Every structure is written in C-alpha cells, then in structure tokens.
Amino acid sequence: MNSVISMKCSHYDVSLVRERLEEALQQLGGIEKFMKPGSKVFLKVNLLTGKKPEEAVTTHPVVVEALAGLLVEAGMQVIIGDSPAGPFLPGRMKQIYGLTGMKSAAEKAGAILNENMNVVKAVHPEALRLKEFEYLEAVQQADHVISLCKMKTHSMTLMTGAVKNLFGTMPGLTKAALHFRFSNIEDFSHAMIDICEYTKPVLSVMDGIEAMEGAGPSAGDVIRRNVLLVSPDPYQLDVIACRWMGIDPDQVPLVRVAAGRQLFIGGKEPIDWQGAEPDVERDRPFKTPLIHEPDFLKRYHSFPLLGNVAETFSNRYLRPQPRVLEASCVGCRECYVICPADAIDMKQERPSFDLQKCIRCFCCQEICPEKAIVIHQSAFLKLFHP
Numbered sequence: 222m223n224s225v226i227s228m229k230c231s232h233y234d235v236s237l238v239r240e241r242l243e244e245a246l247q248q249l250g251g252i253e254k255f256m257k258p259g260s261k262v263f264l265k266v267n268l269l270t271g272k273k274p275e276e277a278v279t280t281h282p283v284v285v286e287a288l289a290g291l292l293v294e295a296g297m298q299v300i301i302g303d304s305p306a307g308p309f310l311p312g313r314m315k316q317i318y319g320l321t322g323m324k325s326a327a328e329k330a331g332a333i334l335n336e337n338m339n340v341v342k343a344v345h346p347e348a349l350r351l352k353e354f355e356y357l358e359a360v361q362q363a364d365h366v367i368s369l370c371k372m373k374t375h376s377m378t379l380m381t382g383a384v385k386n387l388f389g390t391m392p393g394l395t396k397a398a399l400h401f402r403f404s405n406i407e408d409f410s411h412a413m414i415d416i417c418e419y420t421k422p423v424l425s426v427m428d429g430i431e432a433m434e435g436a437g438p439s440a441g442d443v444i445r446r447n448v449l450l451v452s453p454d455p456y457q458l459d460v461i462a463c464r465w466m467g468i469d470p471d472q473v474p475l476v477r478v479a480a481g482r483q484l485f486i487g488g489k490e491p492i493d494w495q496g497a498e499p500d501v502e503r504d505r506p507f508k509t510p511l512i513h514e515p516d517f518l519k520r521y522h523s524f525p526l527l528g529n530v531a532e533t534f535s536n537r538y539l540r541p542q543p544r545v546l547e548a549s550c551v552g553c554r555e556c557y558v559i560c561p562a563d564a565i566d567m568k569q570e571r572p573s574f575d576l577q578k579c580i581r582c583f584c585c586q587e588i589c590p591e592k593a594i595v596i597h598q599s600a601f602l603k604l605f606h607p
C-alpha cells in the first residue's frame with residue numbers, strides 16, 4: 222500500500238500537529254508497521270539556511286517536535302539533521318540549529334541533534350547518474366530515514382518536496398559541485414532520484430501549514446496551505462503536494478523523470494490519496510518561478526557559429542538570470558563562494574554574473590542571507606513560457 226494521507230492543520234500548535242500526524246500514521250498502519258522499537262531514525266529536516274521558522278524556508282520546529290516526540294514515545298532513538306547549503310561545519314550547524322528552532326524542538330521531544338560531521342562514500346551500482354557519492358555518515362548509520370520536508374517552490378526544480386529534500390544527505394559544498402556536474406535539469410533530476418533510491422526513506426512527511434511561493438526555496442513569500450502530508454512513498458507525496466500548490470505535476474522535472482523510471486508503484490495516476498482535499502475555490506495556485514528555457518533555440522546550439530549566437534541570445538533573453546539588488550547586498554561573498562560554475566566575480570563588494578558560465582542552478586539566490594539576489598525573467602522568456 223502506498224497511500225498519501227493529507228491532514229488539515231491550521232496552525233503550529235504542537236498538540237494539534239501531533240494529533241494530526243498520529244492520525245495519519247494510524248491510517249497508514251501505525252509507526253510499528255515501519256520500524257521496530259529501538260531503531261535509530263534520522264529525521265532529515267529541511268534546514269536550507271539559518272532562517273527563523275516564520276520565514277517558511279525550513280521545516281517548522283513544531284512539526285519536528287511533534288513527529289520526533291511520537292517516535293521517541295514509540296521507543297525510537299531520533300536524530301534530527303541536515304546538511305544545509307554552504308559549508309558543513311560544527312559551528313555553522315550549531316548556529317542554524319538555534320535559529321531554526323531545532324535545538325528547542327529536539328530538547329522538548331527527547332531527540333538529539335546530529336553533530337556527526339563525518340562523510341562516507343555511498344556506493345550505489347543501480348544508480349543511473351550517481352553510482353558513487355559523498356554522504357553523511359550519520360544518515361548511513363541510521364536504521365531508517367524520514368524525509369521531513371517543507372512545501373516550497375524552487376527556482377531550478379519548480380517545487381521542492383520529499384525527494385529533493387534528500388539532497389541534504391550530501392555534505393556541504395559537494396551539493397554545489399553536483400549542480401555543475403549535472404547542470405542539465407533532466408540529469409540533475411536523475412541524480413536527485415538516485416540519492417532518494419539510495420536513502421530509501423521509510424516515510425515522508427511534508428510541512429505545508431505555512432509554505433513558500435514565488436522565488437523559493439529561500440527568497441520567496443510565505444503562503445498558507447494548512448496541510449500536513451504523510452506517505453511511505455516520497456514520489457507520490459510530491460505529486461499530491463503539487464495538487465495542493467496548484468502546480469501541474471507534469472511540469473515538475475523530478476516527477477517526470479521519476480515517472481519515466483517507473484518509480485510510482487501502480488503508476489503515477491491515480492494515486493491512492495486519502496484525507497483532506499485542497500479547496501480550489503479558495504486556495505489560489507502558488508506563484509511559481511519560470512524554470513523553462515524555450516526549446517526552439519536549443520536545436521541550433523550544436524551548429525558552429527550559429528550555435529554561439531543562439532546560446533548568447535538564449536543566455537541574455539531566454540533563460541532566467543541571477544541579478545543583484547545592490548542596495549540589499551552586504552558584500553558577504555557567500556554567493557561567490559558557493560557558485561559551482563565560477564560565474565561570479567566580486568566587484569566593489571558586489572557580485573557580478575558571467576551569464577555565459579552561469580548554469581542557472583540558483584545556489585547563489587538560495588544562500589544569500591539578505592534576499593539580495595533575484596531571478597530576472599525577460600519579457601521574451603515570459604512570452605515563451607508554457
């Protein structure tokens with residue numbers, strides 16, 4: 222059985238969230254169906270960067286506390302962790318755990334925060350792109366992993382949910398390097414799915430009470446959807462999350478690639494979905510970033526000369542572009558450090574982008590603490606957007 226359970230939940234009250242999660246887990250057969258008491262469980266939360274819970278960038282600590290509490294009471298040893306964007310270092314993690322509310326959530330639930338910074342090599346011969354990769358030892362050592370993600374739009378992958386959340390099982394800046402290695406969205410989606418297939422989360426839970434729309438995953442706006450989603454299947458959960466966000470799942474590259482790899486047990490449609498449904502009258506669709514480059518110029522890219530012209534035109538007018546809001550930038554250089562394509566130069570303490578080198582991964586926007594990087598969409602791009 223691979224059901225997705227959706228539970229209405231209107232606010233971040235720990236008793237309410239706990240009650241809803243417990244009910245969802247009961248409908249799926251109870252926690253004991255997925256793990257035995259005494260198991261070591263890694264709760265892979267989304268801690269993209271050090272933001273306060275109300276900014277909806279990270280998994281809300283009340284949801285973390287409620288789920289961790291249920292697991293601890295069922296006899297599990299619970300470790301809460303993630304490898305955020307940027308360097309994976311003890312001091313930085315301590316700061317992020319404090320800012321995002323994870324420290325207090327772990328204390329109240331009787332869980333522990335991951336302090337193991339060791340990295341191991343994951344070997345995954347069945348993978349289609351990532352047969353070997355760096356991986357967090359703490360995740361490797363767990364008996365089970367739960368993907369405890371946040372409902373958000375994403376400037377590169379359109380939406381981020383249970384599958385993309387597992388990218389944070391790779392340490393620090395290796396994630397940015399992976400963007401460079403798989404700069405094509407199809408390849409990148411395969412790589413994300415390889416990580417998901419290697420991790421094999423026993424459960425996925427999405428915090429969609431407050432979500433993010435627009436320039437996600439870190440620079441968008443908060444939008445309420447008042448829902449918690451729970452499923453043993455991360456792929457199906459992401460499809461149902463799309464419904465709640467008002468996004469066509471077929472527009473999401475990760476969903477398309479997962480469907481092509483036949484990872485939806487019983488097919489992508491219809492999904493066995495139980496519980497609350499979005500109110501399409503009341504809940505308008507999320508504002509989404511434009512992630513598509515129109516295809517018609519791509520066919521010229523392989524031609525000499527014409528290819529260069531097409532690519533230059535495409536880079537300038539048909540692909541989304543990172544731009545800096547000079548007044549907001551504080552010159553911290555975090556964007557410069559994370560850029561995997563060496564496409565950023567710091568000029569007078571402000572980033573300057575080389576659009577020919579830029580692979581449109583938008584790691585720079587993700588990591589910017591000041592929301593000083595915006596994704597510019599030309600009138601041409603908007604014209605050709607599907």
Ligand code: SF4
Pocket residue numbers: 545549550551552553554555556557570571572588589590591592593594
């Ligand atoms: S990360 Fe943001 S604030 Fe820091 S230098 Fe880059 S644009 Fe400026």
Ligand code: SF4
Pocket residue numbers: 543559560561562563564565574578579580581582583584585586
């Ligand atoms: S400039 Fe930004 S979007 Fe472009 S490659 Fe660098 S980090 Fe990615």
